[in-house]
Amino acid sequence: MFTGVGTAIVTPFSNGEVDYGSYEKLVRWQIESGVKAIVVAGTTGEGVTLTVEEREKLVALTKQICEEKAQVIVGTGTNDTRKTLELSLSAEKSGADALLIVTPYYNKPTQEGLYAHYRYLSERLSKPIIIYNVPSRTGVNISPETVARLASDCKNIVAIKEANTDVNQADEIYRLTNGDFYIYSGNDDRAFHMICAGAKGVISVASNIIPEQMVELANKTLQNDVVTARNIHFKYLELMKVLFVETNPIPVKAALNLLGIIKNELRLPLVPAKQSTVELLEKVMKKVGVLS
Numbered sequence: 001m002f003t004g005v006g007t008a009i010v011t012p013f014s015n016g017e018v019d020y021g022s023y024e025k026l027v028r029w030q031i032e033s034g035v036k037a038i039v040v041a042g043t044t045g046e047g048v049t050l051t052v053e054e055r056e057k058l059v060a061l062t063k064q065i066c067e068e069k070a071q072v073i074v075g076t077g078t079n080d081t082r083k084t085l086e087l088s089l090s091a092e093k094s095g096a097d098a099l100l101i102v103t104p105y106y107n108k109p110t111q112e113g114l115y116a117h118y119r120y121l122s123e124r125l126s127k128p129i130i131i132y133n134v135p136s137r138t139g140v141n142i143s144p145e146t147v148a149r150l151a152s153d154c155k156n157i158v159a160i161k162e163a164n165t166d167v168n169q170a171d172e173i174y175r176l177t178n179g180d181f182y183i184y185s186g187n188d189d190r191a192f193h194m195i196c197a198g199a200k201g202v203i204s205v206a207s208n209i210i211p212e213q214m215v216e217l218a219n220k221t222l223q224n225d226v227v228t229a230r231n232i233h234f235k236y237l238e239l240m241k242v243l244f245v246e247t248n249p250i251p252v253k254a255a256l257n258l259l260g261i262i263k264n265e266l267r268l269p270l271v272p273a274k275q276s277t278v279e280l281l282e283k284v285m286k287k288v289g290v291l292s
Contacts, residue, residue: 005207009045010249010262022262039203063096097127122150130158165187185199
C-alpha cells in the first residue's frame with residue numbers, strides 16, 4: 001500500500017456528463033505533485049451517482065495516467081453487500097490496485113454484521129481492501145476490535161481510512177494490530193496528528209487544490225521533521241476546515257472552479273456551493289497564496 005498522500009479525486013461534470021478532459025488534467029497535476037494514490041469514485045468523486053460504465057472508464061483512464069507512478073484505488077462500497085461485490089469485481093477488472101469500501105450506510109449493521117460484510121467481500125476479491133470508517137456520513141462506527149479481527153482473519157484487508165473524529169479510534173487500531181496495519185487519516189485537519197501517531201498517510205480532499213502542500217506535509221511528518229510539518233499544518237488548517245463548511249465535495253468543487261480547473265457542477269441531490277461559501281473560499285485561498 002502507498003505511504004503519503006492519496007487524493008480523493010473529484011469527478012468533473014459538464015452539462016450532466018463526466019468531463020473526462022478536465023479529469024485527466026486534474027489527475028496529471030496530482031501525479032506531477034507527488035501524490036502516491038488516486039481514489040476514484042469515492043465520496044469526493046460522487047461515486048454513488050456514477051454509472052458502472054462511467055466508473056470503468058474513469059478507472060481505466062486513471063490507470064493509464066498513473067503509469068505505475070501512483071496507485072489507483074476505487075471506492076466501491078454501498079449498503080448492499082452483493083452490490084458492493086459487483087462494483088468491486090468491476091473495479092478489479094478495470095485495473096484497480098486496491099478497493100476502498102465504506103461501512104454500509106443507513107442499514108446500521110452490528111459489529112458482527114460489519115465483520116460478516118467485509119469477510120464475505122474479502123473471500124471473493126483478489127485486490128487489497130481498505131476499510132473506510134466515516135460515522136458522520138454512514139451512521140455506524142466500526143470498532144477497533146472489529147478492525148483488528150478482520151486484519152487478522154482476512155489477508156487482503158490491509159488498511160483503514162479512519163475518519164472518526166475521535167482520535168482514540170486510530171490509536172486503538174494501531175495498538176491492537178501492533179502497527180502492522182495501514183492506517184490513513186480520512187480528515188485533512190487530522191493528518192499531521194495521525195501520522196505522528198503511526199498512520200501511513202492521508203486520503204485527502206484538500207490535495208485536490210493543494211497537492212504539493214499536502215505531499216510536503218505528509219512527507220515531512222513521516223520524516224519526523226515535526227517543526228516543518230506543524231508549520232504547514234497550521235498554515236493550511238483554515239483552508240482544510242473551509243472545505244467542509246458544506247457537504248463534501250461541494251466546497252472543493254467550488255474551489256477548483258475558482259482555480260479555473262473544472263466547472264462548478266455536481267449531480268443531484270448535491271447542488272453547487274452557496275455564494276457565501278464561494279466568497280469564504282476565495283478569501284481563505286487568497287490568504288494562503290493558493291489563489292491570486
